[in-house]
Amino acid sequence: MSRLDQLKAFLEDDPNDAFVRFAIAKEHEKNGDTDSAKAGYEWLVQEKPDYVGTYYHFGKLLEKEDNKERALAIYSQGMEVAGQQGDQHARSELAGAKMMLDDED
Numbered sequence: 602m603s604r605l606d607q608l609k610a611f612l613e614d615d616p617n618d619a620f621v622r623f624a625i626a627k628e629h630e631k632n633g634d635t636d637s638a639k640a641g642y643e644w645l646v647q648e649k650p651d652y653v654g655t656y657y658h659f660g661k662l663l664e665k666e667d668n669k670e671r672a673l674a675i676y677s678q679g680m681e682v683a684g685q686q687g688d689q690h691a692r693s694e695l696a697g698a699k700m701m702l703d704d705e706d
Contacts, residue, residue: 605625605629605632608624617648619655622644622645622649623645623652623654626642626645627658630662635662635665635666642659642662643659646659650678650682651682653682653686653688654691656675656678656679656680656683656691657676657691657694657695657698660672660675660676660699663675669702672702673702673703676695677699679695680692680696683695
């Protein structure tokens with residue numbers, strides 16, 4: 602059984618588990634299935650917006666696809682969520698990623 606199959610089995614037990622959904626998206630990304638990875642990240646942003654780990658990884662994937670505008674929006678959204686949660690480490694990482702992307706112009 603592959604790692605992806607194992608994660609999907611976990612998801613059957615709790616379809617709303619943000620960590621498992623995130624792990625599945627990362628696994629898809631690792632396997633080169635960016636469409637499935639993006640769908641997983643989009644689900645998290647829409648359904649579990651407080652899962653702050655989504656934003657950095659989703660933004661980086663969008664950067665790889667040259668979708669700068671959407672990546673910047675995701676970083677900003679993640680910074681807001683992290684700030685609301687008092688997660689200054691995540692907020693700082695997102696701000697750094699956003700600043701680096703903004704500086705490319």
